[in-house]
Amino acid sequence: MLVLLDRDGVLNQDRADHVKTPDELVMIPRAAEAVARLNTGGHKVALVSNQSGLGRGLYDDQMFARIQEKLIAALRESGGHLDATFICPDPPWDAGPRRKPAPGMLEEAMRTFGAGARETVMIGDALRDLEAAAAVGARRILVRTGKGAATQGARLPAHVLPVEVHEDLWSAVEALEKTGPDGETDGDS
Ligand SMILES: [Mg+2]
Numbered sequence: 001m002l003v004l005l006d007r008d009g010v011l012n013q014d015r016a017d018h019v020k021t022p023d024e025l026v027m028i029p030r031a032a033e034a035v036a037r038l039n040t041g042g043h044k045v046a047l048v049s050n051q052s053g054l055g056r057g058l059y060d061d062q063m064f065a066r067i068q069e070k071l072i073a074a075l076r077e078s079g080g081h082l083d084a085t086f087i088c089p090d091p092p093w094d095a096g097p098r099r100k101p102a103p104g105m106l107e108e109a110m111r112t113f114g115a116g117a118r119e120t121v122m123i124g125d126a127l128r129d130l131e132a133a134a135a136v137g138a139r140r141i142l143v144r145t146g147k148g149a150a151t152q153g154a155r156l157p158a159h160v161l162p163v164e165v166h167e168d169l170w171s172a173v174e175a176l177e178k179t180g181p182d183g184e185t186d187g188d189s
Contacts, residue, residue: 002115003038003176004106004138007049009125009146010169011035011071018053021063022070028145030170036080037173046084046109048122048132050100054089084112100124101131106138123172127151130160140164141172 008014013026038045053059059067068085075081086105088098098104110120122133125146133140140163142148142156148165156163166172 001043001176002110002113002120003043003045004048004109004120004122004133005035005045005169006100006122006124006126006129007047007071009148010123010143011047014125014146018056018058019067020053020059022066025067025070025074027071027074028168030168032075032078032080034080034169034173035075035082036078037170037177039080041177044083044113044115045081046086046113047082048086048100048105048109049088050128051087051089052091052099054087055091055094084109100126101128101135103132103135106132106136110136110138121176123169125151127154127156127160130156130163134160141166141176143168143172145169 005011008019011028011031012019013028015024019025035045051064054064086109088105090096090099106122117137120138121141122129122138123141123143124130125143125148130140130142140160142151142163142165144152144165145168152165164175166175
């Protein structure tokens with residue numbers, strides 16, 4: 001399966017004022033372990049992240065690279081890695097087709113790995129993650145970390161349903177391993 005991960009609120013703590021330095025990147029407990037578990041399970045794992053802080057001028061490419069290095073190091077410490085990273089620097093007021101909720105980055109990732117919608121799952125904490133996934137027909141998982149509890153509390157609109165909800169990435173990965181590619185429980189029935 002191709003597992004697409006949002007970053008802020010899924011792998012690391014979300015910040016209303018953006019993650020602007022490596023110090024501001026604080027991993028969510030068990031998130032790195034969850035990525036390692038996906039790697040071990042033979043899944044492809046790709047980061048699909050809006051980084052409007054670039055377009056807003058809050059940090060530059062070099063700083064983003066340093067933040068990414070810290071993320072990669074945190075994953076590596078738990079034996080995990082990303083197979084690819086897709087980011088979109090667009091600010092919301094000048095959003096192109098790659099910025100979630102638009103599906104451009106997800107389509108790029110699916111093309112890169114030759115994955116169809118039925119083999120693709122998106123895990124995110126914001127409505128726009130679910131919307132982008134719905135637009136490409138991928139399976140949708142909402143985690144309650146980051147903005148997730150508020151996203152769930154605001155009621156999920158019909159056009160993103162069905163959505164599976166889990167406490168955090170670790171719980172989501174645990175549930176994924178118990179189900180087949182379509183979200184059906186493995187078995188003969
Ligand atoms: Mg997020």
